[in-house]
Structures are given as structure tokens and as C-alpha cells.
């Protein structure tokens with residue numbers, strides 16, 4: 001499979017071609033993880049660099065993200081296929097003010113594939129919405145994603161909202177996203193930080209086993 005070509009189609013925002021190539025790749029038994037890493041995620045890294053250097057602007061970035069999401073939709077059933085009995089329940093979302101969802105979707109898919117029942121609140125999620133959903137579904141874990149340095153501090157607000165409601169100790173908090181770090185997780189009293197979706201699976205399994 002020509003991963004470079006796939007990456008170029010994502011970068012150009014050609015969703016139809018992305019879907020076609022991902023489907024063909026899977027039919028030819030290419031590794032879903034490799035399609036994801038070498039084709040789709042690689043494209044977003046290039047897009048991010050070009051955006052930083054003012055070579056492209058928000059509309060192009062948005063088109064690439066849409067194409068990436070179209071490819072991910074085809075990969076999702078393969079990545080989340082699991083015969084495992086659920087090992088816990090988690091609420092996931094991108095925090096208030098933040099519209100980035102590709103990384104959050106990936107984390108959701110991988111955790112689902114690891115046998116965790118996932119409740120996805122989407123993007124721009126308020127602290128109150130996290131709290132309401134956690135209570136409603138009886139969640140074990142809350143997963144917060146942020147991609148902007150300006151929205152990362154809202155993770156602290158979410159945890160504080162749970163503290164204010166007197167239920168903080170009932171939930172494990174996992175946080176992640178490009179600007180987030182282990183040190184930041186410690187500073188806001190989150191239970192753990194995961195660097196990427198693969199690490200998130202390991203970390204979540206350990207947390208839920210405690």
C-alpha cells in the first residue's frame with residue numbers, strides 16, 4: 001500500500017480517495033495500525049507543520065481533518081473489534097473551547113477495542129456535562145482531551161467541578177493531548193496522563209484494575 005499517497009490525499013482533503021485507499025488497503029490485508037500511523041496521522045503532522053509556517057490556513061486544515069475522519073470511520077470497526085467482556089465504563093470528551101476531535105476519537109476507539117464501554121460527549125464539553133454523564137452512566141473513568149494551550153487549563157476546572165460536587169474520589173481521571181504533560185497532570189491532581197492512544201490503553205487498564 002502506498003502510504004505516502006494516502007497521506008497526500010488526506011493533506012489535500014480528498015475524502016473520497018482516502019476512503020477508497022483505506023478500504024482497498026484493508027481488503028489487501030494491510031495492517032490497520034500502519035494505515036493509521038503511516039498514512040493518516042503522518043498527514044496531520046505535515047498539516048500542522050505547514051499551518052505553523054503559514055503555508056496553509058484554517059480551511060485547508062479543516063478539509064484535511066475531515067478527510068482524516070472519513071478514513072478513520074472505515075478503520076473504526078477493525079480497530080474496535082473485540083470479544084472482550086467490558087472491563088469498565090469511561091466518559092470521554094474534548095474540553096470546553098476546544099474543537100479538535102481526531103486524537104480524542106482515536107483514544108475512544110482504542111479504549112473501546114480494549115473492552116472499555118465508551119461514552120463520547122464530543123467536543124467543546126463543559127465540566128457540568130462531564131459530571132452529569134459520569135453520574136448518569138455510573139462511569140469509572142473520565143477521559144479529557146485538549147489540543148490548545150488555551151483550553152488545557154479547563155481540565156483543571158473539570159476536576160474542580162467534581163471536587164465541588166463531592167464525587168472526585170469516585171472517578172479516575174486520564175488526560176492527554178499535544179500540549180498536556182505528565183507534570184501538568186500531577187499539578188491538577190489527575191490520576192494519569194497518556195502520551196498517545198496506545199499508551200492510553202495500557203494506562204486505562206492499569207487504572208481500572210486498581
Ligand code: B1M
Nearest residue numbers: 048065099100101102103143145148149176177178196197
Ligand atoms: Co488546530 N491547532 N486550531 N485545528 N490543529 C493545532 C493543535 C496546532 C498545534 C497547529 C499549529 O499551530 N502547529 C495549534 C495549537 C497551538 C497551541 O495551542 N499550542 C492549533 C491552532 C492554533 C488552532 C486554531 C486556534 C487556529 C485558528 O483558528 N487560528 C483553531 C482553534 C479552534 C478551537 O479548537 N477552538 C484550530 C482549528 C483546527 C481545525 C478545526 C481546523 C482542525 C481540527 C479538526 C478536528 O479535529 N476535527 C485543526 C487541526 C486538524 C490541527 C492539527 C493540524 C492536527 C491535530 C490532529 O488531529 N492531530 C494540529 C497540529 C498538530 O497536532 N500537529 C493543530 C492528529 C491526532 C492523531 O493527534 O490530536 O495530538 P492529537 O492526539 C494524539 C495525542 O495528543 C493523544 O493521543 C492522540 C492519538 O495518538 N491524545 C490523548 C489526545 N487526546 C488524548 C486524551 C487522552 C490521552 C491521549 O486521555 C484522555
